[in-house]
Amino acid sequence: MSDAPKNGRGNGGPRVGVYVCHCGSNIAGMVDVAEVARWAGEGLPGVVVARDYKFMCSSLGQEMIEEDIRQQKLDRVVVAACSPHLHEKTFRRACANAGLNPFLFQMANIREHVSWCSEEKGPATDKARATLAGAVRRVAHQRALEPMAVKVNPATLVVGGGIAGIQAALELADAGLPVTLVEREPSIGGHMAQFDKTFPTLDCAACILTPRMSEVGQHENVTLLSYAEVEEVKGSIGDFTVTIRRKARYVKEDACTGCGVCIEKCPQSVVDDVYEAGLGYRKAIYRPFPQAVPKYPVIDTACCTYFKSGKCKACQIFCTPGAVDFEQRDETVELHVGNIILATGYELFDCTRIPQYGYGRLANVFTSLEFERLCNAAGPTTGKIVLRDGVTEPKRVAVVHCVGSRDTRHHEYCSAVCCMSALKFGHLILEKTKAEVWSFYIDMRPLHKGYEEFYHRLLKEGMHFVRGRVAEVTDAARLPGEEGKLIVQYEDTLLGRQRRLPVDMVLLMGALEPRADAKANALKFGLSCSMDGWLTERHPKLDPVATMTDGVFIAGACQGPKDIPDSVAQGAAAAARVHGMISRGQVLIEPVVAQIDEEHCSGCRVCNTMCPFNAIEYVAAETVSRINPAMCKGCGTCVAACPAGVITGNHFDNTQVFSEIEGVLWDAAV
Amino acid sequence: MAYGYYPGCSLEHSAAAYDDSTRAVARAMGVDLVELDDWNCCGATEYIALSRTGAYALIGRNLALAEAQLAGKNGGGKAVLAAPCSACFLNLSKAEHYVESHPDLADQMNEALAAGGLHHTPGTVEVRHLVEVLVTDVGLEAIRARVKRPLHALRVAPYYGCLLTRPQIPGHTMDEAEYPSFLDDLLRALGAEVVDFPLKTHCCGGHMTQISADTSNALLHRLLKSAAEYRADLVATVCPMCQLNLDAYQSQVNRAYGTDFDLPILYFTQLMGLAFGLDAAALGLGKEIVSAERALAKVGVERPAPPPAPARPAGRRKGDKSLPMPRRKAHHGRARTS
């Protein structure tokens, strides 16, 4: 319980300025604003000036407030207008300009909360009076607060070395800032490194990606930790402590020259499920692809003969610089960074979950990633488009859209890139083979720059298009011409007829999915995921790269399915936000945080587990809990939960809240 | 555990072989089947064509009887009603699921049942198909242990039909709508060589034999053709409608398509009984229109042991250009239960 704080102007009580906004007819059309202002001036405690004005948020309106603060020596200001979401900042700034602490300002919402939800003027005006009275009573108990400044460590952590992560890292590094890029696989590059060509320009993916990859590998400001994963994140914006596990490569990076003899001599060959999408092979000691950055190979202990039975060691025997080291262990590294950018990418839908398409059972049904490897000159067939026998060229290929996407049984969302990929595949097949290509779609979605034109190009190149979602892919021949073929059965919805098309090869455009460990990963960084599993952005329209956790940003497909240009844009956007904060050198934390009265804290720790932002720590040495104001979001959960009632929420303490209630009930019978 | 038994109209006469073989096999396996007293027709796919409330009332009467007669039979557990006919199974289980999830349907059904002094509380009866009861509750190991005359040398095409695996009612233990394998596994447990023909859940046409001979012939023809192409000696079914269509109308299909299919269609319970060494007549064998005699002569004939698999060289063979098949595990067609 406290009285109104001293205002330092020699008077006993507060001197409140009240401003009631017309907002054109938005408020004035339903509320008698002039009357409300008059009533406030005459009857509400502490009010020394009360005005109504057409548009308080205008410069004239703001100047009016500033003038009054100076002339009338106001020490509290209340504006009755729209929602604080819109103009609280505006009026706080006006107060600050006139030398009044911005937290001695309160807004009363008489637009969204009164005018826009009322049907009659009388009751609306009454409600406006009550709302205003609440604000005036409350503001008297508000205290001056100062935002906290937290220094920002200029180092940044980027998690994920795909195109989005690479872009973010290079933008910061080029600006002269230190960046650590952590990548789980032995090489950076992500999914883009697996592609053959990119739409709509048909640029070779590797040709446009590898220069960026080299830059990252060689940049003086980038520390590349590949074959590594983040284990733990502590701290808050400006000052994070991150623990990273560097997995043992069993190759000494300072000795390895990247000559590749070890790979050549390794006798153990296994199916490469990651880079070759299960379509090709690699050795037990391997580099994911020739242009890998870094160039150092890695030993897969699950299939290495030495690790399984103690024999072989061919790689070590043939390694001239003696870089193979079977005794290597995982290493833990601790980093201090000011900001984190997550660019962890996506996974492809498991097409065996739709058995009627035959993937996994019928040999010549392929996924989009498998097909990328097929087309790629560095792939398992040196770029020849052939069937699973590795030899036969298809004469007719069916491309099935929306496999796992736009399907309430799997993913309700559209994966954004598959229509364009399908067109791209069509083009590649038409260019490299004599095959016919048939696309089966529900809708064609070539949305961005150059995309519709690409669709037209394929129409001219003779790709066939059927509007009809494929019902099933089967090898059970029924009609003449179907023997020995895969048959695609569908309804051509534009003709309104069921049809069957015999083909040699079927490509499934599988959905993009969040990584299997996206949710677990999100928790590590203090983020949340949507129902679909994508990382949640701060605002889907206006703030797609920031998150609700200050200092942690997201970029690329981990935020939602998107193509390369959008991933690059988001990587750059995230880097720009981080750069901005580093330039300022410090961030101001809103002082609307909770505080624990440590003298009276019993150390029961109920608040520790309640905090959704992990902002409360237990200090064992002093047997008290302590809130980190940089991480506190002012949600009030701990304030309500504390059994002893020793936690206060700044700017929302009990006195302030109760006085607002009393103000609202100004005319209630006592 | 006592199971309520709902034979369905077909098993009374036209599919008596299914009823006979079911009871014989149940006895042999120690499965206690108690026929529902005074059960009525489930309405097949006919009643729902004229009246939804009537169809639910018709089915509801059976559910009410099951609830009343089977309550407490399983020590407080749910009443379990086993149905050998896929259509009856689907009607009963789907209705039970719908009245559980749509209270207004339940009210309408009970309003009608009340006129006959009956009531059914949704969710109190678990309806299961006979084959699923055998595979899940009895188990393949127990079945395999009972086999006295393994069905070696017999190539059997497992025909699931539609209504056993679709639509996917939550709580079904079978979650494979497109490529199930439990019937394959059961037949394998009997020692048979199971033919994995791709149309094993495609439709036999149901009552289309009465509506349009052309459509019905087309559907039956493709099933018979596929099974024959895969050199099946006989087809094992789980539904009297499928059996009737494939069996009794086989000659009609032959006439329409100029084919000469001679593929016996038996019930999986008949095959189980044979493998258990039970008497053929008691299993209703001989009642099939397309005789199974020739095929069944193979039972007991030992198949030569397959040659030992060649030692696999590590890695790939030189010159082998083929691409590896995908290896990921799947949840085949699991429907979302919302």
Add this chain to the structure above:
Amino acid sequence: MHQTAPRGTFLAEVMEQTPGGEALQTCLQCGTCGGSCPSGPDMDHTPRSVFALVAAGEREAVLKSNTPWYCVSCYYCMVRCPQEIPVTDVMYTLRRMSASAGAHENGDVADFSRTFIDLVERYGRSFELELAARYHLTHSPLKKMSQGPLAIGMVLKDRLSFRPKRIRDLAGFKAVLAKAKAIEKRLVARSRGEGH
């Protein structure tokens, strides 16, 4: 899901008479149902096309269509529909509407169901011999002749019963069905926006 088609429209009527039918308003017209249907090639409108007609209010075209009658209840459409529309159940609703309107050109097909039901209502169980006899004799006596060899075969194998089986509590059974008829009438009227 809440169904939002205006009261009294054909779409609203169909959705209301089908359990889970509200999903019909989310149809994307993707064609999976039409592509999966085993009897699709013999239908005058594919299932998808029928839903477009329903949404467009083309009542007569839908009720005249043979589509609901050619549905074989295989449920492929229903397990594959990406919007989880209960397609087969919608077909049953359309059968009911078509039968009660007497709209389908080939009245035969509804008669098969009517005959079946008549027998079930009389005996409590179905009776194939009488069903086949009544249906085929009244609709296609010639066809009856061609079914002869089939019938003889069934008789020889003792698979055709000459006597119907009756349930014991026929009286109670009939009372239940009579009440169900009254309830159905009430529900259909309500779905058409008639009365309250």
